[in-house]
Amino acid sequence: MQLLSQLIKKEFLLEFRQKSTLAGILVYIVATVFISALCFKKIIHPTVWNALFWIIFMFIAVNVSSKSFMQETKGKGLFNYLYYNPRQFILSKIIYNMLLMSVLSLLTFFFYSWFVGSMVQDMGMFLLALIFSSSAFSGVLSLMSAIASKANNNISLMAILSFPVLMPLLLVSVKLSKHAIDGLAWSVSYKYLLILIMLNFVVVALATLLFNYLWKE
């Protein structure tokens, strides 16, 4: 447990030392939201608002998660293998990505409502959906970037691998957030929320189990 928190702290330190990556993501968020604001002027239809938001979210998620494993060079890889337990290593990366992704998604939502206008009626449900989606997305994407990093660090490979696997997750998130935007009662959206939470568990469990096998390279 202690080693785990140490590892997470290490990730945070790395991130703050190289502010460039974080700054890059922030610029990306602001830029995409700004462009959509320019093009759409005022979004009338909630479906369009929803779709655009999730597209931006998806690209940010892929960008953020790809950076986490791409930084591991050959030398660091050997060091990691010798010193760290694989389970703790992947868990630390997943937890770090989850936290980062949650913060970034909230930021995205903030900028989005600032520039384009918020249409959300049930804010609580929407934020819940956002947080659980970002954790599930980061779980899947961490494993995918681990796989891609073993296969010669190809960023486009990671995108190709991740998009189909993310589709079910995306669908549930979009449905849930659409319900939140329309302000439907909790009883209707309940099952989607449960599926999202269940997917979270499934994804994290699978990722930790499977990472052992990737570790041996």
Added chain:
Amino acid sequence: MIKWWKIASAIIILYSIIWGLINPVPHLDILNETIRNVYYHVPIWFAMLFQMGYSVVFAIKHLSKNDLRSDIISDQAAQTGLFFALPGLLTGCMWAKFTWGTWWTFQDPKLNGVAIAVLIYLAYFILRSSIPDEQKRARIAAVYNIFAFVMMFVFIMILPRLTDSLHPGNGGNPAFGKYDLDSNMRMVFYPAVIGWILLSLWILDVKKRIAILNHEKNEQ
């Protein structure tokens, strides 16, 4: 000679073709005679799911025992499954055109599910082709296979049950349910499913032997 189950598969499918067209079926609106598609379209999907499941089982086997033979079987099974998805999709489109009025729709979760499944396995083959080293490729591909199968299974099996669907038997379609097949139809349907699964296993068997022969030739 040829194994018994291969001959059995051919005979069973032939039976389902002949008897399936002559057999009396329930008279239903919208579907009319096309209800007979159940004998052909549905078993192909069962065969595909079976092959994907076979592929995952051998992926797990490879990870636990670390022998290349399991990986070869896993790869060939995924290819066979994808091969069966093609007639499944085409026959589904044709059937849809005549009963639902459109070739494709994005509203039905089962259709989305199979589209995603095809994309996932295409990504699996791209992953395989991007790693030259054999051992590494086998291991990484097995990891992705397991992960992708679980996601696909959730998507195809679980989500359609919860939402509305145009497909008969799920959601709100009154045409016919999976569980009120006429007993006449059952007599052709269940053997047809077994027959097509056995046929897919035959095709897998041939492909697997070719792959193993190639592998052995490359080792020398």
Added chain:
Amino acid sequence: MKKMNNKIILFVISLLFPFLGKAQSVAAPQMADTFRSEGKIYVVITVISIIFICLIGYLIYIDMKLRKLENKN
């Protein structure tokens, strides 16, 4: 695919004989009984079966060839 085409021809042709359906009530769905009663269904069955048997024959041929290759090693 060819099996599907035949089924569609069946379905379409069954719609072209409405005058034979006057004896039925309006609610009963149209089926291909005319087609069947004129013996044409057996043509369809024979065509499909021949195609299928040819495909199986090819599969058996490949299987035997593989067996010879394996035994040679």
